[in-house]
Amino acid sequence: xxxxxxxxxxxxxxxxxxxxxxxxxxxxxxxxxxxxxxxxxxxxxxxxxxxxxxxxxxxxxxxxxxxxxxxxxxxxxxxxxxxxxxxxxxxxxxxxxxxxxxxxxxxxxxxxxxxxxxxxxxxxxxxxxxxxxxxxxxxxxxxxxxxxxxxxxxxxxxxxxxxxxxxxxxxxxxxxxxxxxxxxxxxxxxxxxxxxxxxxxxxxxxxxxxxxxxxxxxxxxxxxxxxxxxxxxxxxxxxxxxxxxxxxxxxxxxxxxxxxxxxxxxxxxxxxxxxxxxxxxxxxxxxxxxxxxxxxxxxxxxxxxxxxxxxxxxxxxxxxxxxxxxxxxxxxxx
Amino acid sequence: xxxxxxxxxxxxxxxxxxxxxxxxxxxxxxxxxxxxxxxxxxxxxxxxxxxxxxxxxxxxxxxxxxxxxxxxxxxxxxxxxxxxxxxxxxxxxxxxxxxxxxxxxxxxxxxxxxxxxxxxxxxxxxxxxxxxxxxxxxxxxxxxxxxxxxxxxxxxxxxxxxxxxxxxxxxxxxxxxxxxxxxxxxxxxxxxxxxxxxxxxxxxxxxxxxxxxxxxxxxxxxxxxxxxxxxxxxxxxxxxxxxxxxxxxxxxxxxxxxxxxxxxxxxxxxxxxxxxxxxxxxxxxxxxxxxxxxxxxxxxxxxxxxxxxxxxxxxxxxxxxxxxxxxxxxxxxx
DNA sequence: GAATTCAACGTAACCGGTTACGTAATAAAA
DNA sequence: TTTTATTACGTAACCGGTTACGTTGAATTC
Numbered sequence: 108x109x110x111x112x113x114x115x116x117x118x119x120x121x122x123x124x125x126x127x128x129x130x131x132x133x134x135x136x137x138x139x140x141x142x143x144x145x146x147x148x149x150x151x152x153x154x155x156x157x158x159x160x161x162x163x164x165x166x167x168x169x170x171x172x173x174x175x176x177x178x179x180x181x182x183x184x185x186x187x188x189x190x191x192x193x194x195x196x197x198x199x200x201x202x203x204x205x206x207x208x209x210x211x212x213x214x215x216x217x218x219x220x221x222x223x224x225x226x227x228x229x230x231x232x233x234x235x236x237x238x239x240x241x242x243x244x245x246x247x248x249x250x251x252x253x254x255x256x257x258x259x260x261x262x263x264x265x266x267x268x269x270x271x272x273x274x275x276x277x278x279x280x281x282x283x284x285x286x287x288x289x290x291x292x293x294x295x296x297x298x299x300x301x302x303x304x305x306x307x308x309x310x311x312x313x314x315x316x317x318x319x320x321x322x323x324x325x326x327x328x329x330x331x332x333x334x335x336x337x338x339x340x341x342x343x344x345x346x347x348x349x350x351x352x353x354x355x356x357x358x359x360x361x362x363x364x365x366x367x368x369x370x371x372x373x374x375x376x377x378x379x380x381x382x383x384x385x386x387x388x389x390x391x392x393x394x395x396x397x398x399x400x401x402x403x404x405x406x407x408x409x410x411x412x413x414x415x416x417x418x419x420x421x422x423x424x425x426x427x428x429x430x431x432x433x434x435x436x437x438x439x440x441x
Numbered sequence: 442x443x444x445x446x447x448x449x450x451x452x453x454x455x456x457x458x459x460x461x462x463x464x465x466x467x468x469x470x471x472x473x474x475x476x477x478x479x480x481x482x483x484x485x486x487x488x489x490x491x492x493x494x495x496x497x498x499x500x501x502x503x504x505x506x507x508x509x510x511x512x513x514x515x516x517x518x519x520x521x522x523x524x525x526x527x528x529x530x531x532x533x534x535x536x537x538x539x540x541x542x543x544x545x546x547x548x549x550x551x552x553x554x555x556x557x558x559x560x561x562x563x564x565x566x567x568x569x570x571x572x573x574x575x576x577x578x579x580x581x582x583x584x585x586x587x588x589x590x591x592x593x594x595x596x597x598x599x600x601x602x603x604x605x606x607x608x609x610x611x612x613x614x615x616x617x618x619x620x621x622x623x624x625x626x627x628x629x630x631x632x633x634x635x636x637x638x639x640x641x642x643x644x645x646x647x648x649x650x651x652x653x654x655x656x657x658x659x660x661x662x663x664x665x666x667x668x669x670x671x672x673x674x675x676x677x678x679x680x681x682x683x684x685x686x687x688x689x690x691x692x693x694x695x696x697x698x699x700x701x702x703x704x705x706x707x708x709x710x711x712x713x714x715x716x717x718x719x720x721x722x723x724x725x726x727x728x729x730x731x732x733x734x735x736x737x738x739x740x741x742x743x744x745x746x747x748x749x750x751x752x753x754x755x756x757x758x759x760x761x762x763x764x765x766x767x768x769x770x771x772x773x774x775x
Numbered sequence: 776g777a778a779t780t781c782a783a784c785g786t787a788a789c790c791g792g793t794t795a796c797g798t799a800a801t802a803a804a805a
Numbered sequence: 806t807t808t809t810a811t812t813a814c815g816t817a818a819c820c821g822g823t824t825a826c827g828t829t830g831a832a833t834t835c
Contacts, residue, residue, distance in 0.1 A: 111821055123785095134783095137783065154554055155555065157555040158556075162792085194548075201503070223491060360724055367727070394698075459815080464792095467794095470813065474814080494792060496790090496819095
């Protein structure tokens with residue numbers, strides 16, 4: 108076993124209290140003692156145990172992050188942002204991959220409870236009542252990232268409604284009037300981003316006097332695969348569509364891929380715009396236009412909020428970040 | 442504060458030892474007592490502290506994973522695999538994003554040391570002596586994932602040499618003789634995958650009597666961006682290349698993207714093959730041929746090894762997994 | 776010279792579990 | 806009936822830190 112603070116104390120002829128004070132810069136010791144103790148620490152290669160510390164301090168310097176998957180670029184960007192600010196404040200992050208499964212999520216919450224994490228960020232996931240109740244019992248700060256909630260929980264989101272509106276408007280202003288939208292799971296995301304995005308789409312249509320036809324909206328899930336499937340279905344139902352608004356870039360990439368397979372040229376035959384502006388967009392053939400939602404900022408914001416709550420115990424304000432149209436080559440004027 | 446084992450013990454009129462025994466199924470108590478204690482636990486919503494447990498057990502049920510980035514699909518697949526088996530055995534994983542920086546890596550190792558993790562997986566990173574020495578001092582099981590090492594550390598890798606050979610051979614057998622390769626950072630990966638892949642490439646050339654020209658190998662880094670930059674450079678130097686072997690799929694995707702920008706048609710003008718077979722490949726335009734290295738398996742294997750080492754304290758064997766050519770549409774016969 | 780203050784520590788309880796060891800009561804064996 | 810084994814616990818030390826409180830000696834104040 109590694110050396111403990113008592114070993115250090117003994118070897119330096121001081122008490123453990125003094126060693127602890129020195130380690131934590133609390134003052135109450137002479138320079139001579141400090142030197143001596145530091146020397147012994149060096150010599151023994153002593154490294155204090157975070158576990159023991161955690162026991163008395165009730166701080167583990169660990170936060171949990173719940174994500175529905177790990178392979179989407181969006182999540183990767185979230186993780187990167189969170190991880191980066193966590194590292195700055197000396198904390199580490201436990202990632203939990205819930206696969207959107209309720210059971211797995213609850214198991215993770217228990218695990219994190221047992222680990223006595225300092226705070227929790229839930230990303231791109233609907234906060235079910237079951238989760239919320241449990242987290243309240245855990246008594247741990249919570250921030251939602253890219254998710255709404257009916258419960259009183261601080262969140263950071265983009266203005267999805269507005270962003271979807273902008274995307275749709277962009278399509279319309281390029282002369283398109285036969286628009287389709289491919290969205291994610293309706294039920295699962297009832298409190299998430301899907302509804303606002305669909306509504307932003309619809310509002311843009313109605314603002315520009317384009318009739319809304321619900322058969323022009325396809326609900327699938329959120330992966331690239333789902334994008335390819337959905338385009339086929341949507342086009343079967345509405346062969347005359349000239350522009351597609353994909354609820355996220357993964358779906359958009361799927362659309363591009365499906366179009367390629369089907370021999371449909373983008374943007375000549377059909378225009379596509381995605382949303383999120385993940386890194387991949389600019390490397391597609393053709394590069395995919397999108398709405399940038401500054402995920403890194405969102406993630407850093409969320410992480411900042413969590414640590415603020417942890418430090419100060421205070422409430423924080425919700426945060427709604429802006430968006431920006433990124434024109435590339437997947438939309439053409441009609 | 443939440444209730445402790447003492448609260449439970451008091452309320453149930455037993456000792457903490459009995460509660461602990463019941464919690465851990467150690468026997469030595471009557472059914473009546475067990476019922477009573479479980480009732481009290483339920484009533485108080487008592488949940489044992491992993492921290493306190495960790496202190497006595499010297500087990501934190503937490504492993505650390507060091508990754509050079511979070512945005513590459515490869516890493517995402519690794520994380521998914523690791524996370525999945527960790528969850529199965531009731532452990533959680535702390536991800537550390539080193540950004541390939543030595544300083545950050547050392548800071549992370551210290552953090553993980555302080556956290557007293559049970560084990561460590563280092564993915565796609567060269568194990569520098571500095572790291573190795575520190576980990577030895579930490580006295581914690583270590584497995585390398587997709588990385589070689591001169592130190593006695595178990596690793597799981599693909600047979601990179603063979604895989605690169607297969608990719609190159611595939612190009613050659615499709616009639617190509619003007620081959621270029623785009624590789625990653627030479628210095629940083631001197632002990633990693635780069636060298637074997639480059640050598641597999643070269644061996645295939647020489648086996649098929651194609652002269653090896655070092656100017657046909659471009660060294661960059663590993664991202665999509667690097668892929669696009671590298672293709673330009675490589676093509677400037679060697680305008681007559683008809684096929685490109687990209688050391689990984691990210692580079693391959695960059696190549697596809699750069700070709701599109703340059704107005705070069707793939708595979709008509711130039712053929713491309715990548716390596717790793719990340720999920721994205723099949724959604725590219727055109728779908729990118731690649732060598733499948735079964736990353737999920739690799740990751741699960743690595744995780745399995747770590748937990749075996751943790752449980753049994755025994756050594757484990759290295760693991761070298763196979764590969765498979767995945768033909769899509771980015772290579773054409775010449 | 777006596778009283779007060781302060782720096783520089785030490786002592787020991789505490790955080791919330793685990794566990795070696797001891798003990799009382801009952802059952803089985805001699 | 807006495808001895809032994811077994812079950813069902815309780816006691817208290819321990820894991821490795823932190824910290825409230827007490828103590829000591831020297832410097833300062835009166």
